[in-house]
Amino acid sequence: xxxxxxxxxxxxxxxxxxxxxxxxxxxxxxxxxxxxxxxxxxxxxxxxxxxxxxxxxxxxxxxxxxxxxxxxxxxxxxxxxxxxxxxxxxxxxxxxxxxxxxxxxxxxxxxxxxxxxxxxxxxxxxxxxxxxxxxxxxxxxxxxxxxxxxxxxxxxxxxxxxxxxxxxxxxxxxxxxxxxxxxxxxxxxxxxxxxxxxxxxxxxxxxxxxxxxxxxxxxxxxxxxxxxxxxxxxxxxxxxxxxxxxxxxxxxxxxxxxxxxxxxxxxxxxxxxxxxxxxxxxxxxxxxxxxxxxxxxxxxxxxxxxxxxxxxxxxxxxxxxxx
Amino acid sequence: xxxxxxxxxxxxxxxxxxxxxxxxxxxxxxxxxxxxxxxxxxxxxxxxxxxxxxxxxxxxxxxxxxxxxxxxxxxxxxxxxxxxxxxxxxxxxxxxxxxxxxxxxxxxxxxxxxxxxxxxxxxxxxxxxxxxxxxxxxxxxxxxxxxxxxxxxxxxxxxxxxxxxxxxxxxxxxxxxxxxxxxxxxxxxxxxxxxxxxxxxxxxxxxxxxxxxxxxxxxxxxxxxxxxxxxxxxxxxxxxxxxxxxxxxxxxxxxxxxxxxxxxxxx
Numbered sequence: 001x002x003x004x005x006x007x008x009x010x011x012x013x014x015x016x017x018x019x020x021x022x023x024x025x026x027x028x029x030x031x032x033x034x035x036x037x038x039x040x041x042x043x044x045x046x047x048x049x050x051x052x053x054x055x056x057x058x059x060x061x062x063x064x065x066x067x068x069x070x071x072x073x074x075x076x077x078x079x080x081x082x083x084x085x086x087x088x089x090x091x092x093x094x095x096x097x098x099x100x101x102x103x104x105x106x107x108x109x110x111x112x113x114x115x116x117x118x119x120x121x122x123x124x125x126x127x128x129x130x131x132x133x134x135x136x137x138x139x140x141x142x143x144x145x146x147x148x149x150x151x152x153x154x155x156x157x158x159x160x161x162x163x164x165x166x167x168x169x170x171x172x173x174x175x176x177x178x179x180x181x182x183x184x185x186x187x188x189x190x191x192x193x194x195x196x197x198x199x200x201x202x203x204x205x206x207x208x209x210x211x212x213x214x215x216x217x218x219x220x221x222x223x224x225x226x227x228x229x230x231x232x233x234x235x236x237x238x239x240x241x242x243x244x245x246x247x248x249x250x251x252x253x254x255x256x257x258x259x260x261x262x263x264x265x266x267x268x269x270x271x272x273x274x275x276x277x278x279x280x281x282x283x284x285x286x287x288x289x290x291x292x293x294x295x296x297x298x299x300x301x302x303x304x305x306x307x308x309x310x311x312x313x314x315x316x317x318x319x320x321x322x323x
Numbered sequence: 324x325x326x327x328x329x330x331x332x333x334x335x336x337x338x339x340x341x342x343x344x345x346x347x348x349x350x351x352x353x354x355x356x357x358x359x360x361x362x363x364x365x366x367x368x369x370x371x372x373x374x375x376x377x378x379x380x381x382x383x384x385x386x387x388x389x390x391x392x393x394x395x396x397x398x399x400x401x402x403x404x405x406x407x408x409x410x411x412x413x414x415x416x417x418x419x420x421x422x423x424x425x426x427x428x429x430x431x432x433x434x435x436x437x438x439x440x441x442x443x444x445x446x447x448x449x450x451x452x453x454x455x456x457x458x459x460x461x462x463x464x465x466x467x468x469x470x471x472x473x474x475x476x477x478x479x480x481x482x483x484x485x486x487x488x489x490x491x492x493x494x495x496x497x498x499x500x501x502x503x504x505x506x507x508x509x510x511x512x513x514x515x516x517x518x519x520x521x522x523x524x525x526x527x528x529x530x531x532x533x534x535x536x537x538x539x540x541x542x543x544x545x546x547x548x549x550x551x552x553x554x555x556x557x558x559x560x561x562x563x564x565x566x567x568x569x570x571x572x573x574x575x576x577x578x579x580x581x582x583x584x585x586x587x588x589x590x
Contacts, residue, residue: 040502041501184362184568185362190574191580212575215575217578217580253502253506254502254506255532255534257530257531257534257570258534259534260534263513267506271503
């Protein structure tokens with residue numbers, strides 16, 4: 001079945017002596033679905049986004065297939081590549097790094113409409129004001145005359161989301177879009193995104209380090225570690241009954257808002273990148289449930305219950321994690 | 324009630340026309356842990372900066388370990404004494420370490436300045452501090468560029484502890500850390516407090532972290548305190564509408580963020 005996005009065996013190596021950053025990543029997103037991609041530093045979650053829109057560092061080697069709406073993106077060049085980036089927009093963590101500080105919000109939002117779609121200034125601005133209203137920014141006419149420095153981070157991130165919607169995309173890539181925002185602003189921005197997704201049937205790949213945020217706003221969640229997918233499942237069941245030891249450990253390490261723990265359950269060592277990962281299971285050195293065979297062969301991502309998991313002991317451990 | 328080790332009374336700071344901190348008072352008991360919670364612009368970091376002496380209060384009083392520190396120190400000796408009372412760990416471990424100095428040398432420098440230890444004893448103390456925060460030999464000798472964010476932050480904590488302060492201010496110090504590293508650092512902080520009786524002032528926006536580490540909480544908004552009390556009480560039964568909004572904004576299962584249109588906000 002062809003989804004809005006299909007990744008099949010995606011492997012990315014950066015230039016230099018054997019430096020893989022993504023290792024055999026397979027994921028898919030259905031029409032209108034939100035998939036959360038959760039991981040710590042070096043897990044490869046941002047590289048996955050970059051690989052999809054072909055924004056990898058120069059000299060990166062890519063294996064495997066990326067399809068957007070059934071079209072393979074690996075061979076796109078020139079105008080076709082630009083079109084891909086317009087219909088699969090990315091919203092990044094820091095809006096200020098992705099907007100020209102000396103142009104107005106109006107210039108930023110209408111440039112594409114006027115040069116590519118040949119809309120008049122007037123109708124391009126009307127369109128921009130309607131979009132701003134949709135993402136919860138009232139008084140759009142005034143906002144169009146303002147410069148980025150005159151807007152707060154939360155407001156500017158809404159402008160970025162409005163800009164992402166200009167080409168009427170079916171898939172939105174969001175790379176930690178609310179991480180730099182205050183919690184109350186995060187809630188507002190996520191509410192706007194949530195509403196837009198429902199109204200437009202927009203699919204989303206949502207990158208975050210926050211397992212709880214992914215569980216709250218995404219239909220399914222994938223957990224990545226060292227450039228590999230460890231577990232993919234419906235968000236609620238992944239959050240409540242993790243199958244992979246890494247997911248379970250990550251959930252347990254996070255302090256709870258409801259109660260104070262005597263001690264937090266820690267994971268020994270530090271998160272690894274794909275090129276540092278040991279043979280066999282990438283999480284083996286930090287795992288509390290390791291067996292000999294975990295070091296011998298790399299566990300494949302296989303179907304289990306309502307999702308997929310890459311752990312040979314997953315069936316047996318379910319009982320342990322539920323206690 | 325025991326006498327407070329840190330007391331802040333009627334603290335106020337203005338930058339030109341704008342009021343960063345309006346009228347803030349709180350106290351921290353010896354060995355206690357107080358969290359100052361708020362969002363950007365609430366003035367919480369300005370309060371921390373005034374306590375360590377990086378900003379001068381417009382008015383109000385700060386007393387730490389029985390000494391007034393509302394005015395700038397008059398001598399190097401006075402400045403050193405203050406450094407031995409209160410230390411701070413900042414949010415960004417990438418800008419708080421000297422890139423040409425190894426962690427061992429950075430910690431040793433603080434020991435030379437703040438303790439009478441000789442070279443051999445200092446070396447032992449560096450090893451002790453490193454063990455306390457979970458740094459190994461190799462990391463101690465490496466330059467900061469070779470260390471991860473979590474390792475750097477542990478260096479910054481070890482360096483702050485080297486001065487044997489009675490009060491440690493942690494200004495969003497665990498916010499940039501990966502979840503698995505953050506848990507390690509929070510446990511280390513709990514251990515250090517238990518072993519040394521140090522008092523913590525946490526500046527944080529993360530309510531779950533606050534729940535884990537703080538005994539008491541003050542909630543700041545627009546430069547003023549809007550609510551205060553024991554951490555469990557403030558987080559479980561928030562009274563002020565702003566505290567309730569903060570609490571409701573934390574994502575979790577079943578969370579439905581509230582939609583609010585921005586219209587009046589000028590910035």
